[in-house]
Amino acid sequence: MGLQQQLVSTFVHSPLFLLPTTHEPTNAPAFLPLSSTQTRNYCPRLRAISLHELPPNALCRKRDPNWRCGFSLGVDLGMSRTGLALSKGFSIRPLTVLELRGQKLELELLQIAQQEEVDEFIIGLPKSSDGKETPQSNKIRSVAGRFAVRAAERGWRVYLQDEHGTTTEATDRMICMGLSKSIRQRSTDAYAAMMVLERYFSLAGQESELVLPKNLDLQERLQRGPPKDIDFFPEEFEG
Secondary structure, eight states: OOHHHHTBOOOTTOOEEEOOOOSSOTTOEEEEESSGGGOTTOOSSSBEEETTTSOOHHHHHHHOTTOOOOEEEEEEOOSSOEEEEEEETTEEEEEEEEOOOHHHHHHHHHHHHHHHTEEEEEEEEOBOTTSOBOHHHHHHHHHHHHHHHHHHTTTOEEEEEEOTTHHHHHHHHHHHTTOOHHHHHHHHHHHHHHHHHHHHHHTTTTTOEEEEESOHHHHHHHHHOSOOOTTTOGGGGOO
């Protein structure tokens, strides 16, 4: 059975993440909540992808302590500055702050991901204190949607994670660490990205949203994933 046939929704009594049927262009991305409680506005006349097909790294790690795969890059998108944090194994640390926008930012994110052996991006999604989305949320979704297409070409996944309060948490963390005011000002965005990653892993990825390109070839590429690294899977390269 071909991939397109496999993706036909069986909806009733099936734990699937559903792609809304809209009037958007064919290549426009869809946003798939990983929590089944977040599917309230989704229509049953859909293609679907199950949790078992594209689980986030955080969920894989929770399910299997011997799990081996790529690393996660936390992204705190801003109007002029973008903070990055990196998770390798059980270690999460602030990475850097980029003062780039648009295509230059996207290309730099891809390059860093390649260097750090990342296979998923966790992008902070602004929300209000009551969990509702804001005008800034739409801007982040737009950026994440465009970037998800580039990432999918490499087999890398993009997820959105609620980032409400992470800047305050980042500031508190840096104060507790005894960092000077000047360092805090330079590093806030990177530490905020670290807070996003910590929240994502603490929830085992189950409150995140997968940003899925609607192009079926890219969906298939995501399911195959990036090429396996010999350092992670040496047994598959033997002989």
